[in-house]
Amino acid sequence: MGLKGDGVVDRDATGASQRPRPHRRGRGELEAQVLSALREAPGPVDTAWVRERLGGSLAYTTVITILTRLLAKGVVTRQRSGRSFVWAPTADEAGLAALRMRRLLDGESDRQAVLASFVTSLPPDDERLLRELLGRAEEPED
Amino acid sequence: MSMGVFFFLPLVLPLTAWPVARLAEQRLHPRTATVLLSVTAGVLAVCSTVCLALLVVVGTAQLPGNPLPDGWSDPEVRAAVPFDEIAGKASIPALVAVLAACSRTLWAHRRVRRRALRALEGLRDSSVAVLPDEVPYAYALPGGPRRTGRIVVSTAMLSCLEGHRERRALFAHERAHLVGKHHRYLLVVRLAARANPFLRPLRTAVTYTTERWADEDAAEAVGSRRAVARAIGKAALVSRGAPAVTLAHLAAAGPVPRRVAALLEPAPTVRRWPSVFTAVGLAAWTAAAGTTVSALSSASSAVTLFLVLKAATPL
Numbered sequence: 001m002g003l004k005g006d007g008v009v010d011r012d013a014t015g016a017s018q019r020p021r022p023h024r025r026g027r028g029e030l031e032a033q034v035l036s037a038l039r040e041a042p043g044p045v046d047t048a049w050v051r052e053r054l055g056g057s058l059a060y061t062t063v064i065t066i067l068t069r070l071l072a073k074g075v076v077t078r079q080r081s082g083r084s085f086v087w088a089p090t091a092d093e094a095g096l097a098a099l100r101m102r103r104l105l106d107g108e109s110d111r112q113a114v115l116a117s118f119v120t121s122l123p124p125d126d127e128r129l130l131r132e133l134l135g136r137a138e139e140p141e142d
Numbered sequence: 143m144s145m146g147v148f149f150f151l152p153l154v155l156p157l158t159a160w161p162v163a164r165l166a167e168q169r170l171h172p173r174t175a176t177v178l179l180s181v182t183a184g185v186l187a188v189c190s191t192v193c194l195a196l197l198v199v200v201g202t203a204q205l206p207g208n209p210l211p212d213g214w215s216d217p218e219v220r221a222a223v224p225f226d227e228i229a230g231k232a233s234i235p236a237l238v239a240v241l242a243a244c245s246r247t248l249w250a251h252r253r254v255r256r257r258a259l260r261a262l263e264g265l266r267d268s269s270v271a272v273l274p275d276e277v278p279y280a281y282a283l284p285g286g287p288r289r290t291g292r293i294v295v296s297t298a299m300l301s302c303l304e305g306h307r308e309r310r311a312l313f314a315h316e317r318a319h320l321v322g323k324h325h326r327y328l329l330v331v332r333l334a335a336r337a338n339p340f341l342r343p344l345r346t347a348v349t350y351t352t353e354r355w356a357d358e359d360a361a362e363a364v365g366s367r368r369a370v371a372r373a374i375g376k377a378a379l380v381s382r383g384a385p386a387v388t389l390a391h392l393a394a395a396g397p398v399p400r401r402v403a404a405l406l407e408p409a410p411t412v413r414r415w416p417s418v419f420t421a422v423g424l425a426a427w428t429a430a431a432g433t434t435v436s437a438l439s440s441a442s443s444a445v446t447l448f449l450v451l452k453a454a455t456p457l
Contacts, residue, residue, distance in 0.1 A: 032264015093264050098273035100261035101294060104254070105279065118280035118299070118312060119378040119398055126396040127379065133402045134375040137368045 028100065030058075032093050034066045038076060044086035073099050150229075152193035152440035156186045156340035159436065162429035163347040171410045172354035173322075179351065180327040182433055183344040187334035189440030194237045196447045201230010243336040251329055258283050262292065269293060270313065278302060278380045280312055282319035291320035302380040303373055311364045311373040318359035324352040350397050357401055358409065371405035374398060 037053040038045065051063045067087055070076040075096050078085040091099075122130065159182055166175040262271050262283075275296035285291035293316040303309050319325070327348055335345040357374065361367040378398040404410075 028260040028263030036264070094272070095274055097262050097265050097271065098275045098296070101258065101273055102275060102277065104257045104261055105277075118315060119374060119381050120396070122378050122381070122398055123396055126399050129399040130375050130378060130402060133399060133406060134372065134379075136406055137371040137375060137402065 030062075030066055031070060032096060034063065035070060035075060035089055035091075035093060035096055038087055038089040039092060041088075044079060044081070044088040046081070046084050046086050050087065070096075075099065150193075151436075151443055152186075152189040153338070154340065155436035155440050156190060156338050156344075158429075158432045159183070159186060159341065160343050162433045163344050165429055167347045167351055172351045172358055175351040176324070176327050176348055176355055179344050179348050180330045182437065183331045183334035183341050183348070185437045186440060187337035187341055189437070189444050190338040191237075191240055192444040193440070193447070194233050194240065196444065196451065197229050197233040198237050199451065200447070201226045201228075201233060240337050244333050247329075247332055247336050251332075255284065255286075258294070259286075259289065262294070269317075270295065272297060272300065278377065280316060280377065282316040282324075284320060284323070284325040293317065293320070298380070299377060302376050304376075307364060307366060307369040308373040308376070311360050311366075311370040312377070314360035314363035315356045315370065315373075318356035318363075319352070322352075322355060322359070324356065327352055350400075353397065353401060354404060357405055361405060361409065367405045367409065371402045374405070375402050 033054060034050060037050050040053070041049065047060065047063050047067060050067065051058060051060055054063070067076060067078070071078060071087075073096070075091045076087050076089050078087050159179075162182070163179055166179055170178070258281075265271055269290065270293045273294065273296050276298050278296055278299035280293070280295040280299045283292045283294050293313060295312065295316075299312070300309060303312060331341070331345040331348040334341045357370055361370045364370060375398070
């Protein structure tokens, strides 16, 4: 059940009629590519420009979907321009990765299973003890 | 009857691993302690689960509606298990719960790793990913067969560390997790704790010893125990707003002050065990012997039950 929505976009099951692509790109990778295309743009650009920039192999709707997802994350902005939207970036790729990582850290109670954290939480008694110990650690090295 | 209780031993013998967990955590080199405790937890968990599965077979094969062959529940075998019917019935939900909990743990492990790797997609492929975030965090993200592991650290975490030595300490610590493949030990003890709740103290102990192991490796890499101690202490103080993920600490001090205190002491020796002729040594040896006997008798009772079953089944 939970495996869905986690994997790669455009799996075979979603539509056999889709054009075969030379390289199946993950959702995260596509988001990053769309964002970097926007960052290379001279100013706010429309969806067709982004699609062209990415080589034109992606479906127009796919590009719109990704842009909308980036908008929901607050990484891009859009403005109406005539009958369509123009898009502009507000963050870079590292900012996008940071957002995604924060979502994972905030939402996953199981994260300790995989991600060994540098430090764990600190109860008040531990904090007092730790400050004392740090005082000792600050002394010059022998 | 005398033989019967024997069959339940693998379920309760993990209790004997508690003293050895405590001693190993405090007295052994963290690397030795991690390996020893993980292997012990793994063996005891497998024995306990096999025992549970065999109880299900013996206790329920003759119940009406059970699809298992009647021969698998020979009267002779049943006679050897005390309260065979109750034990058999009770072991069904227990086994289901164990299997469900273990699958969930494995699945969560894969999901978190995949999500984390995906979050970093599109970034330059380097071993360290620095993410602009005002929340301080640092993680070692294990790789897979095709990807190498990466260190993920936020700008807030880096800015709380002073000087390149403390930052190097942080990176060396996380790199030690990746190089030592600590996530595997952590997964083993987590699964073991799911399989038999009596093994939870081993999970807690290994969670601590892997951190200590990485601290020691970092201290060696940086060439200063105090720099590592300072890095841990400062990181903990800026992260202290984080919600508590562990239960209330029963010990006098939590893991972070204990790690810092350990780094302010001289490096632990790699010598495996203390001498038998000291109080600590005697306790350590007794506890180790107890754990070994538990593991062996767990294994042997599982094997015995299996052989009895096999003899009773005309194949």
